[in-house]
Amino acid sequence: MSQNKKGLLVIFSGPSGSGKGTIMKSLLASRDDTVLSVSMTTRAPRPGEIDGYHYHFVTREEFQKTIEEDGFLEYAEYNGNFYGTPEAPIRRLLNEGKNVMLEIEVQGAEKVMDHRSDVVSIFITTPSFEELERRLRGRGTEPEEVIQGRMKTSQYELSRAFRYQYIVLNDEVEKAVDRINTIIDAEYMRYSRMENTILEVLKDVSTQ
Amino acid sequence: MSQNKKGLLVIFSGPSGSGKGTIMKSLLASRDDTVLSVSMTTRAPRPGEIDGYHYHFVTREEFQKTIEEDGFLEYAEYNGNFYGTPEAPIRRLLNEGKNVMLEIEVQGAEKVMDHRSDVVSIFITTPSFEELERRLRGRGTEPEEVIQGRMKTSQYELSRAFRYQYIVLNDEVEKAVDRINTIIDAEYMRYSRMENTILEVLKDVSTQ
Numbered sequence: 132m133s134q135n136k137k138g139l140l141v142i143f144s145g146p147s148g149s150g151k152g153t154i155m156k157s158l159l160a161s162r163d164d165t166v167l168s169v170s171m172t173t174r175a176p177r178p179g180e181i182d183g184y185h186y187h188f189v190t191r192e193e194f195q196k197t198i199e200e201d202g203f204l205e206y207a208e209y210n211g212n213f214y215g216t217p218e219a220p221i222r223r224l225l226n227e228g229k230n231v232m233l234e235i236e237v238q239g240a241e242k243v244m245d246h247r248s249d250v251v252s253i254f255i256t257t258p259s260f261e262e263l264e265r266r267l268r269g270r271g272t273e274p275e276e277v278i279q280g281r282m283k284t285s286q287y288e289l290s291r292a293f294r295y296q297y298i299v300l301n302d303e304v305e306k307a308v309d310r311i312n313t314i315i316d317a318e319y320m321r322y323s324r325m326e327n328t329i330l331e332v333l334k335d336v337s338t339q
Numbered sequence: 340m341s342q343n344k345k346g347l348l349v350i351f352s353g354p355s356g357s358g359k360g361t362i363m364k365s366l367l368a369s370r371d372d373t374v375l376s377v378s379m380t381t382r383a384p385r386p387g388e389i390d391g392y393h394y395h396f397v398t399r400e401e402f403q404k405t406i407e408e409d410g411f412l413e414y415a416e417y418n419g420n421f422y423g424t425p426e427a428p429i430r431r432l433l434n435e436g437k438n439v440m441l442e443i444e445v446q447g448a449e450k451v452m453d454h455r456s457d458v459v460s461i462f463i464t465t466p467s468f469e470e471l472e473r474r475l476r477g478r479g480t481e482p483e484e485v486i487q488g489r490m491k492t493s494q495y496e497l498s499r500a501f502r503y504q505y506i507v508l509n510d511e512v513e514k515a516v517d518r519i520n521t522i523i524d525a526e527y528m529r530y531s532r533m534e535n536t537i538l539e540v541l542k543d544v545s546t547q
Contacts, residue, residue: 317525
């Protein structure tokens with residue numbers, strides 16, 4: 132039997148309002164073999180944000196150095212700040228057998244998919260756009276242009292769902308979490324991840 | 340929400356002694372949305388075999404006619420008899436939303452994989468070759484050459500496991516059945532099978 136299996140790198144995206152943050156929290160609480168990748172950013176921490184938990188807060192120079200070392204799975208600039216997914220801690224966690232969840236927007240996700248063939252990609256959606264809008268508006272008292280902007284982004288993100296391997300419906304949080312667990316369990320049975328088992332059964336034959 | 344989903348065509352193979360017959364029986368008893376494909380053969384029924392259940396028993400002329408109509412997913416000749424997987428009843432069952440299990444040997448399975456991109460393929464194995472041999476010998480009082488022949492075939496089949504999407508370990512029957520259920524559930528979440536859900540969420544946007 133194969134030991135010390137490598138973990139899975141799981142890309143996890145969904146439009147604003149799909150409930151992916153809540154699902155992720157519940158998923159991480161339910162399995163201790165699974166961790167969330169922490170992004171690196173040059174923006175300043177907001178009150179209450181913890182370095183190494185919400186983000187790795189770094190200087191522009193440190194970020195630039197990681198770019199030069201080809202150390203990001205993907206990175207991008209938004210509103211003058213850099214955000215990126217550093218590869219080294221992910222590699223370490225995967226080798227320790229942890230599943231690493233990459234909660235990431237669609238454009239970053241597509242960059243990762245283009246560079247790594249071994250990712251599992253999951254896109255979360257609500258059952259309807261009305262539901263998405265209801266959740267977006269329910270958040271608080273944001274100006275209508277902000278809501279409209281978020282809805283445009285959500286529409287764009289939904290139009291890129293075809294790039295993902297799996298679509299998970301968020302009708303209920305616990306059901307959505309169960310579905311993700313099902314996908315993770317199935318992915319561990321992929322030939323590529325079970326090859327050692329087959330090779331060891333065949334090795335038995337040659338030593339008989 | 341999408342209705343009337345098509346079922347999955349699931350190829351199910353494993354070496355002689357892997358316990359696939361027992362697993363299949365238990366799987367079929369556990370879910371009423373899943374049926375076993377019935378092969379067509381020109382060989383004579385054995386005592387106790389029921390036409391339409393164990394096989395569709397047909398004449399050589401009927402079999403030949405189905406070949407000419409391109410009506411088989413795969414067929415082969417063994418010991419002067421023809422065996423084949425007729426496509427029409429499978430298509431009908433899939434359209435009714437049933438999952439169709441194709442319990443089939445490796446060479447037939449590969450023919451089906453080469454012709455259809457929409458199959459889910461599962462290979463069953465015991466955790467070791469010793470276990471496979473124990474089960475093969477445990478069957479009864481068959482001559483050593485028959486056992487040796489089966490073991491050679493099992494070895495060949497294991498060497499083709501890489502053609503399958505999933506490897507399911509048969510350490511315990513109930514666990515193996517759970518694993519197959521997990522794979523079926525995950526496969527229903529593939530983008531191709533959830534595309535209508537995404538399209539309907541996006542349709543909501545355009546009608547707002």
